[in-house]
Amino acid sequence: QGQLVESGGGVVQPGRSLRLSCAASGFTFSSYAMHWVRQAPGKGLEWVVVISYDGSNKYYADSVKGRFTISRDNSKNTLYLEMNSLRAEDTAVYYCAKDTGSWYNWYFDLWGRGTLVTVSA
Amino acid sequence: QSALTQPASVSGSPGQSITISCTGTSSDVGGYSYVSWYQQHPGKAPKLMIYDVSNRPSGVSNRFSGSKSGNTASLTISGLQAEDEAYFYCSSYTSSSTLVFGGGTKLTVL
Numbered sequence: 227q228g229q230l231v232e233s234g235g236g237v238v239q240p241g242r243s244l245r246l247s248c249a250a251s252g253f254t255f256s257s258y259a260m261h262w263v264r265q266a267p268g269k270g271l272e273w274v275v276v277i278s279y280d281g282s283n284k285y286y287a288d289s290v291k292g293r294f295t296i297s298r299d300n301s302k303n304t305l306y307l308e309m310n311s312l313r314a315e316d317t318a319v320y321y322c323a324k325d326t327g328s329w330y331n332w333y334f335d336l337w338g339r340g341t342l343v344t345v346s347a
Numbered sequence: 348q349s350a351l352t353q354p355a356s357v358s359g360s361p362g363q364s365i366t367i368s369c370t371g372t373s374s375d376v377g378g379y380s381y382v383s384w385y386q387q388h389p390g391k392a393p394k395l396m397i398y399d400v401s402n403r404p405s406g407v408s409n410r411f412s413g414s415k416s417g418n419t420a421s422l423t424i425s426g427l428q429a430e431d432e433a434y435f436y437c438s439s440y441t442s443s444s445t446l447v448f449g450g451g452t453k454l455t456v457l
Contacts, residue, residue: 261446263393270350271385271393271436273446285444288348321392332440333383335404337392 228252228336230322235341238312248305248322248338256280256300259325261334262307264318264343272318275307279328290316312345319343351376351437351449358455364425367452369437370418375447377418381440384413384422387451388433396435397422424454432456 234246248260262274275286275296284296295308305322319342323334352370359365369376369384376382382400385393395404397413400420410425420439424431437449 263448270434270451271387271438271448273438273448276446287445326398330440331398332381332446333395333398333438334385334393335395337394339392 228324230324230336230338232320232322232338232341235320235343237344237346239347240313240345242312243308243310244312244343246307246309246320246322246341246343248307250303250305250324253324253336255298255303257328259327259330260296260298260305261323261325262296262305263321263323263334263337264316265321265340266315266318269318274320276325276330277305278330283329309343312343314345317343317345348375348441348443348445348447351439351447353435353437353449353452355450356453356455358457359424359427360457361427361429363427364423365427365454366424367422367435367437367454369420369422369439369449371420371439371447372418374442375439376415376420378442379440380415382413382415382420383438384411384420385436385438386431386433387436393436427456429456 261276319340321340324336384397387393401413
C-alpha cells in the first residue's frame with residue numbers, strides 16, 4: 227500500500243519561505259502523480275497543487291499560484307513544496323497525497339500524516 | 348474556485364441510513380465524473396471512501412455508496428455504526444484543471 231511521510235513544517239514569519247518534503251515508500255513513486263492538500267486548524271480540506279508522474283506538468287490552486295512551487299525527485303522518492311511569500315492564511319497542516327494515475331485521476335488512495343505550518347510574527 | 352456546498356452536519360441512529368449532499372456547478376460536479384468522498388476522523392488523515400462518483404475502493408464497506416444527479420453528488424451510508432462518526436468531504440475535478448473540496452460534513456451517530 228505504501229507510506230508517505232511529510233517533514234519541514236514549523237513556525238515562520240509572514241513573507242518568509244519554507245520547503246516541505248514528502249518521502250514515499252512501499253510503491254513505485256515515479257509512476258504516480260502527487261498532490262499537496264492543506265487543512266487550516268479547525269477547517270476543511272483545501273487542494274493546493276498537483277504534479278504529474280514525471281514532473282513535466284503541474285496545476286496550482288489560485289490561492290498559491292505564483293508563490294508555491296511543487297517539484298519531485300524520483301531518484302529519491304521525494305516530493306517537495308517550496309512556499310514563498312507566506313501569509314497568515316497559509317497556516318495549515320499540509321498533507322501529501324498519492325493520485326492513482328500517472329497523470330491525474332483526481333482522487334487519493336494514500337495520504338501522509340501531515341506537517342503543520344504556522345505563519346506568525 | 349468556490350468550495351462545494353455540503354451540509355455542516357447530519358446525524359442518525361445506529362442502523363439507520365443517512366445521505367450527505369455535495370452541490371457544485373456545471374464546471375465541476377455536474378460536468379465530470381471525478382467526484383470523490385473522504386472520511387476523516389479527528390486528528391487523522393482523510394481516507395478515500397468513494398471515487399469516480401460511485402466506485403468503492405477495496406476494503407471500504409459496501410454500506411457506503413455514491414451517486415450524482417446534475418450538479419449534486421451524494422454519499423449514502425446505510426446501517427450506521429458508531430465508528431462511522433467522522434467528518435466527510437466531497438471533492439470534484441473542475442474545468443480549470445484543479446480540484447475543489449466541499450466544506451465538510453460532521454456525521455454524528457446518536
